[in-house]
Amino acid sequence: MSDVKVILTDEVRGLGNRGEVVSVAAGYARNFLLPKELAYLATPGNVKRLEQERKRYDVAQAKEKEFAATIAKAFEGLTVTIRKKAGENDALYGSVTSAELAEALEAKGITVDRRRIELDEPIKRLGAHTVHVRLHREVIAEMKVEVVAA
Numbered sequence: 001m002s003d004v005k006v007i008l009t010d011e012v013r014g015l016g017n018r019g020e021v022v023s024v025a026a027g028y029a030r031n032f033l034l035p036k037e038l039a040y041l042a043t044p045g046n047v048k049r050l051e052q053e054r055k056r057y058d059v060a061q062a063k064e065k066e067f068a069a070t071i072a073k074a075f076e077g078l079t080v081t082i083r084k085k086a087g088e089n090d091a092l093y094g095s096v097t098s099a100e101l102a103e104a105l106e107a108k109g110i111t112v113d114r115r116r117i118e119l120d121e122p123i124k125r126l127g128a129h130t131v132h133v134r135l136h137r138e139v140i141a142e143m144k145v146e147v148v149a150a
Contacts, residue, residue, distance in 0.1 A: 068136035
């Protein structure tokens with residue numbers, strides 16, 4: 001199997017960030033990255049195009065980071081309360097999902113995509129928990145989640 005050089009058009013976990021030229025298996029590029037428009041082939045013409053886009057992208061990225069930092073300030077001291085049914089030993093029936101956390105944030109006036117909420121492991125107990133929200137590649141906010149019995 002031969003490797004193919006591609007230019008990423010978006011951040012791909014475990015592979016790289018937007019604008020990076022990476023070497024991947026030909027099948028991975030052909031069957032996943034290219035059809036989903038997550039990358040394009042690293043031809044000489046595309047590499048030139050990348051250099052021009054990178055300048056615009058860097059400016060846009062700086063604005064995004066600044067915006068994410070202002071949203072992160074809203075998370076300071078924020079506690080989200082989730083009501084769930086619980087059984088013995090404070091164990092929940094089911095678990096608290098990132099979608100539920102996104103809805104709770106929405107109720108507080110903060111709109112965050114549920115995929116940006118990073119749960120290290122599912123929340124399955126009553127009590128206080130700390131959850132990270134990746135607002136930007138370099139900006140991670142922390143929020144407190146209080147799970148109480150319904």
